[in-house]
Amino acid sequence: MTLTNKILLGMVAGMAVGSVLNLLLHASGSTDLINVVVNDYLIGGVFDVVGRIFVASLKLLVVPLVLVSLICGASSLGDNSRMGPIAGKTLFFYLGTTAVAVGSALLFATLIGPGIHVSAGADMAFEPSVAPPLQDVLVDIFPSNPIRAMADGKMLQVIVFALLVGYAVSHAGEPGRRIAAFFRDMEAVVMRMVGILMSLAPYGVFALLAKLFSELGIGAILDLAAYFFTVLGVLLFHAFVVYSTMLKTFTGLSPRILLTKMRSVWAFAFSTASSGATLPVTLRTVERRLGVHNSVAGFTVPLGATINMDGTAIMQGVATVFIAQVYGVDLSVTDFLTVILTATLASIGTAAVPGVGLITLALVLEQAGLPVEGIALIIGVDRLLDMVRTAVNVTGDATVAVIVGKSEKQFDEGVFLNPRADMNVDDDEDETTPGATAPA
């Protein structure tokens, strides 16, 4: 069985086992013994420990990988100064796709009207955490201390630092070339670590999902079915229709190949609900399975994991219309435009970890003059939607990386077309040029 299939199997098995345990715990005949065994030994024991170790190991790789990968990428570009155009195109596509995402969320939600028959409960209370002001978000991109930036996992700061180092390395003559060679070796080593972790992923994914589904109140979906399925529908539309059309239009490549190769990344995104924790796998897939050269992928993918959140923006668009409908507020055209703008900016400020989309939703609601307490209405189903929207977020990063890579000729079509490229992550011992070769 291929690794991708094993990961997908872990995912399905995790959801199934979790749901069965959930039923078992809530069944009328369930005894104390069953509760203790299931709660303490399985859910709170084995699953919890394995799941948390898995997520910690993924996070462990993020900073080293972004740092070395971006330094390599920027240093190989520095000479021909394509950094500006690559950054420009990447930002254009990231912001553009997010605006389209919120736009279609608003459109579908207005047409479907998920909140029309729902009324706001009197007992609703929600204390929103305060979203940081935009100025702080901008200033916060620039690190004053690179070590602190890495220790705190501030991705944008690490990106700025790595770009600077990479650029300097490419302009520092012979010493620069020596340092570049060192970072290329480091990149191969860190990528190998990602490979090792990926081969353990079926168990990690299983544990995370078994724990989550055993605790999840699926019943909440029934109450909020209209909202839940509207968000889900727009997410699927964006992932399968919008990205596919974009890929076909701008590159002529087959969207089916891209989507097929993203399956194992989706399993990571789905089980961790964090684009940040999924980043090592997204990057490896974009470079080695989709064929985008490290000089583009090393910049585009980490940046995307941090600022490009189309799935999150979709949830925010639908949630805004839903809450407006529940409270009987009519949204004007200006309100819609405000929501598109703030949700696009909020998606930049949303940290790539579980559940943050709900916090930045407060910002969007405030700008649209809607009651922030409305968030309490949708919390119940947010975790499940978070899993799906995170998968959409990472698909957006990969799609844009391929589009920019192809337009910059930093793309290996042979790897993209090869269905077996990097299929077996254990095969890459001899690989010396990441992203440029496909292990047979």
Ligand code: ASP
């Ligand atoms: N969990 C999402 C991500 O990491 C962010 C969010 O929507 O809460 O991409």
